Amino acid sequence: MDPEVARTARESLDLAFHMSNILDTGLDRHTLSILIALCQQGINPEALAAVIKELGREPPPKPVVP
């Protein structure tokens, strides 16, 4: 990858991480990078947020037992 591009990407991620911290979202850097990648792909951010909320809870989802 182009060092310039890499640098831009890293800086953007840093900024996003800082913003995320200010907003107190509880996301770490790696998760954030995945999320950003998903957003870039066009996934609805609302859906992603829902996923985060659901899967981030302590009680696991009820196991689907036939």
Add this chain to the structure above:
Amino acid sequence: MDELQDQQALLDLVKDLVHRLNPNTTTTQFAQSLKYATRILTSRMTPSIATDEAAMAESIKRSLVNEGNSSDALAFADLYTKFTSKSGFGSIKNKWAVLYLLKVVAEDRRAANKSDSRASSGLFASTVCGGLPVVFDEKSSGAKKTLDRSRSGSNGVLLVSKDSENLWEIAAREYVDLVREESEVSEGVLVRDVLYACQGIDGKYVKFDKNYDGYVLLDSVKVPRATRVMVRKVCELGWLFRKVRGHVSESMDRFPAEDVGTIGQAFCAALQDELSEYYKLLAVLEAQANNPIPMVSEAGNSGNYLSLRRLAVWFAEPVVKMRLMAVLVDSCKVLRGGAMAGAIHMHAQHGDPLVQEFMRCLLRRVCSPLFEVVRSWVLEGELDDIFGEFFILGQPVKAESLWREGYRLHDGMLPSFISQSLAQRILRTGKSINFLRVCCEDQGWAVAAEEAAAAVGTTTKRYGLGYGETDALEALIAEAAKRIDKHLMDVMYKQYKFKDHCLAIKRYLLLGQGDFVQYLMDIVGPELSEPANTISSFKLAGLLESAIRSSNAQYDDADILDRLKVKMMPHGTGDRGWDVFSLEYDARVPLNTVFTESVMGRYLRIFNFLWKFRRVEHSLIGAWKTMKPNRITSNFLTKQEGSIKFQFVSTLRRCQVLWVEMNHFVTNLQYYIMFEVLEVSWANFVDEMDSARDLDDLLAAHEKYLQSIVEKSLLGERSQTLCKTLFLLFDLILQFRSHADRLYEGVHELQARTAVSALSSRGRTKTRQKQNDDTSWGGGGRKALTKLAGEFLQTIGQDLENISKEYSSTLEGFIGQLPMQQHVDLKFLVFRLDFTEFYSRLRLGK
């Protein structure tokens, strides 16, 4: 292949995410979570709010500030600026999505934290968000099944995740879904259609309905009723626009047929200008209409999109103007020229300042041709009115009737902001210029016009004046009128010596120059006693010349004497010269504006009357000459015998008495006519001439002068019976004259015969002086002579008796009728004639 790869990559990413979020799960749990996650992700593919990055950042900042973390907000702002500035490869492309994600996650966390302590949250949280989580917790598994978003819009799980701030968004989202359900046509399309309709073009869904006479949404289109009503309201503008534009294009089509005048054209031009302003507005609105309408908008998005309601607001002012224009178009459809300007002016009497401003501009345009015509008429006398729109009409006439009939006012075309008196003054000023130019061949009026314009401050150039400056117009017209009238009066008096001519007419036609009249009568008299068709007018002209030369009239101005002529009126077979003789005065241009044919006709009538009267007077004076007591008659008296003498004396006496009576009448009437009528009227006329400011005044004064003369000298219509009586009296007087002449002739003849017989009988008597003659009728022929004389005197006496009777009765009738006349001066005549009340007592005595 790319798609599959993308999908795979996506799946990998999701797996990764899930793993990260739940690091301590078993594989089954992991699989479940993965499935769950994909379900969530696939169920909501499009965001529910508009993609606006800036607004998103704003909203995040605001929420930070609301929580009291202004330092955080500032930091965030700083970061955000840096974040957005990153562009190009390697940067985050969907920044909005990232921000939104962060925001939602933060909110969710906050909500999750808050829901633990219910007391701390606001009302909304406890009722809306607080309640639902409870439901969720209890029926967590069941609720999870309701993941799929239902059309009713109650997104159970996902709604719960929002907190109080999002209530509005919730409601808005519900509404949006409702709207989408109800209308098959989106609002943006409708707006665009409405915009087309407002330009008079039929859109896809909005068409012009002839029955309803307006733009309506097609019934086939399914839209909520509110939208339908709104569309109809907004399309009123389209209807008005059609009307106005229809009128404009119609006028343009009719123009070559010269049915639409300059003012109509100006009106159309003004309308066109307004319409182009309107087009500009429409262009701006169309540009805005291309922006998508946000269904649910956060307050920050005040951007330029266009919804039906916004359109209604934008159109508020244009609708007022368009309505005005449509009203004007309606009222002006059948009007032209000045009438159109007047009608538009009436509409401008409005209290609303917007309307007033609009109408003022419009009227300024519309009235500029009118004012231009007025200006050129008033300052140059040019009437350039092809379409017949001006309120002054001109017609080609001869020079002498230019003033009276050449131009007149056309009230139909008089606009209502020009008053009648102003219009009269405008008419008179232009008429004066034309009169000066045509009749007086004078160019000095141009100077006067320049001065007038300079005095008022405008120039004589075009378009100096406009509507709304009625004061300036009035000032200009007043100045111009003043100067040009003065100039005209100067020209009339100095160059054409109007006063002198009037005086000359008075002296010659109205017999004011006594010595001339006397002489004329003397020499022309014998000629005129001949039958009319034997008299040659050349001879009379020669006699007139000699009369002029032998009286004071010769010292008069040659130009005036040139115009004095003899005129023989058309005569029948039995007429004598006296009936057809008259004098005439030739008034040339421009004076024949005042002395027209009819005026001269009246002068002629007065002249005839005066001439007849003079003749009567002349004959009476002539009778006096013969009636002077002289030697012959006194001798005749002394030498005769009884009865003859008595008869003779009585006849003579009667003759003399009658003469005195007649003379009394004639003298007083003469005095009355000459002084009380002619001189007084003349004095009044001179005064009015001096104070006349323009030609109209002069004409009126002259008219009054003539009218008063005619009335007072019993020539008017009301005095016709009296006039007849008067002429009867004249005839009687003339008859008397002939009788008196006969009497004295007879006396002289008898005298001569006796003298001859006396001479023949006593020839030796010296007749040195006739007065000492010893006349006696001696001799043989005496008896015959006496008898002759007796018979003669008898007849004469009888005639005189008859005449006397007739005369007295007629005179009494005359005097009796006089007091019944209207004119107060005739009472003076009665007073003079009947000073001692002799006649009235006589009448009463009968």
